[in-house]
Amino acid sequence: MGLGVCIILIAVGAILTFASDWEIEGINLDLVGLILMAVGIIGTAVYTSILRMRRPPCGRGGGVRGPRRAGGRSGPRGGAGGRGAGVHPRRTGGPKDAA
Structure with missing residues (x-):
């Protein structure tokens, strides 16, 4: 029963x-x-109490998803526009280091 x-x-x-x-x-x-x-009246009280339990508290905290990453989007695929985790291996100089 809705509101x-x-x-x-x-x-x-x-x-x-x-x-x-x-x-x-x-x-x-x-x-x-x-x-x-x-x-x-009882239905309204029950509806609002259930709605309060479902909603995350406002104010501080990261909300539903948690704190945002420094690199941009946060979501199921990570940052970098959905191209993987957004973590790149460190490059240390080129073909000389391939050995």
């Missing part, structure tokens, strides 16, 4: 409880409205 459904339940319950003059035999519409409002 929109919870708000609709609260609104419909309030209309049935406070703004309607309808009388249906065997059904107390005031009680039905109160029940709908209670379910909507």
Whole structure:
């Protein structure tokens, strides 16, 4: 049940409880409205508490991905625009060092 459904339940319950003059035999519409409002309020509380647990805290820290690398993008492929890990072997002089 999403947040929109919870708000609709609260609104419909309030209309049935406070703004309607309808009388249906065997059904107390005031009680039905109160029940709908209670379910909507409980649903809203549960929805917001679950949403708080899913979201990472704002402010300091690296968020979901962690701290960014100095070389640019951080992601599943690493830095250097997706061309590998972005770590290059040290070159020490050319063909003379091949031996």
